[in-house]
Amino acid sequence: MATTRNKVMWQEGMLMRPHHFQQQQRYNDYLDNQRFRAMNDLSWGFTELTLNNELLAQGKIMIDSASGTLPDGTVFSIPDQDALPDPLHPQNFPDERSRNIYLALPVASDVRNEISDGRRIGRYRLNYADVRDLHSEEGDARTLTLGQLTPRIMSGAEDMSAYITLPLCRISNRHADGSLTLDDDFIPSCQNIQVSKKLRVYSQRGTGGHWADGQAIWQTVLALRRRAGIADVAEFMMLQLLNRNQTRLPIAPADPSSTRKISTLILLGCWVN
Numbered sequence: 001m002a003t004t005r006n007k008v009m010w011q012e013g014m015l016m017r018p019h020h021f022q023q024q025q026r027y028n029d030y031l032d033n034q035r036f037r038a039m040n041d042l043s044w045g046f047t048e049l050t051l052n053n054e055l056l057a058q059g060k061i062m063i064d065s066a067s068g069t070l071p072d073g074t075v076f077s078i079p080d081q082d083a084l085p086d087p088l089h090p091q092n093f094p095d096e097r098s099r100n101i102y103l104a105l106p107v108a109s110d111v112r113n114e115i116s117d118g119r120r121i122g123r124y125r126l127n128y129a130d131v132r133d134l135h136s137e138e139g140d141a142r143t144l145t146l147g148q149l150t151p152r153i154m155s156g157a158e159d160m161s162a163y164i165t166l167p168l169c170r171i172s173n174r175h176a177d178g179s180l181t182l183d184d185d186f187i188p189s190c191q192n193i194q195v196s197k198k199l200r201v202y203s204q205r206g207t208g209g210h211w212a213d214g215q216a217i218w219q220t221v222l223a224l225r226r227r228a229g230i231a232d233v234a235e236f237m238m239l240q241l242l243n244r245n246q247t248r249l250p251i252a253p254a255d256p257s258s259t260r261k262i263s264t265l266i267l268l269g270c271w272v273n
Contacts, residue, residue, distance in 0.1 A: 004110040005030040026110075033073035044069045044166075045189040051169065051182075055087055059178040061101055061153055061169065062087035068191060070105060072164045074149070082149035083125060090155055090171065090180075098157035099172070099183075102165040105151045116150050125150045 008024045036043050046068040055062045063085060067077040076082050085103070093099055106123045108114070116122040124147030133139030153168065154160055170186040185198060193199035 029073065036073065043191070044071045044073075045191040046166065046195045047191050049168075049188060049190070049195050052087075056182065057179045059174070059180055060087040060089045061171075061180065063103070063153065063168075066103065068166070070164050070166060072108060074105060074108075074164070076105075076149055076151060078151065082151065085151050085153045088153040088155065090174075093171070093174070094157060098155050100156035100170050101168045102154050102156065102160065102163075103151055103168045104154045104160055104163040104165045105149060107162055107164050115147065121150075121152075123150065124148060 004023065004026055006023075007027050008020050010020075014020075046066060048065065048067045050064040050066070052060075052062040052064050063078055065078060065080075067080075069075050078084055088101065090098065090101075106114075106121060108123065112122075113120065114123045116125045127146045127148050128143055129146055130141045131144045132141040152163075154163065154165070166189045167186075168188055170183040171180055172183040173181040175181070187196045187198050190196050190199070
């Protein structure tokens with residue numbers, strides 16, 4: 001039985017309709033997602049995220065910029081390519097879930113219209129742009145109808161069953177003046193550790209801690225250099241471990257392309273050794 005992810009069979013004489021191109025796009029998206037997931041099973045999360053701190057003082061949560069990949073493989077870049085979501089103004093917190101804030105996008109559907117209008121919320125909003133024909137001599141410009149993703153900022157207390165989501169932040173406190181404080185220990189879903197301040201701090205502490213430990217052990221070895229014993233062997237082995245990993249640890253926090261999986265393996269490798 002054919003599915004809505006199968007390839008379109010282009011044949012001579014066929015009458016082309018929008019359905020054919022939409023189906024071809026679904027097929028291409030399916031191939032891209034499957035190939036990418038085969039290479040990296042942790043291929044979703046933020047690659048860049050900046051929240052508006054000024055609006056937090058007004059009790060609102062707003063994204064200044066964000067980019068990354070949703071769990072369904074949808075790539076987004078806010079506001080460069082996609083629509084900037086409206087700020088979220090949470091009024092109360094009936095339970096702990098309501099403190100969790102998400103970036104959300106309607107789930108892709110094979111039967112539901114994907115375009116937003118006044119009556120429904122879709123994945124895209126219509127936009128218009130003049131696009132020039134670059135492959136023809138004296139190519140002219142035509143106005144094309146384009147679609148921008150329309151992500152939303154949602155609270156965990158809302159019904160998100162029809163949305164694909166990424167954890168964005170967590171509210172720790174709402175003050176008497178209405179301002180919000182975010183949980184500093186919260187780690188958003190991310191594809192590299194540069195997105196999360198908490199992960200950057202952990203990595204920097206690990207790098208600095210290894211250096212300090214190595215210096216301290218070296219001083220101990222120097223103090224014990226006149227005596228040979230088990231203590232000396234243990235100190236030398238620890239110093240060897242720290243020296244071997246000294247060049248590996250900075251890779252995790254410093255390399256923007258270092259994914260969370262690579263960073264985790266580097267850090268675990270240091271401690272297991």
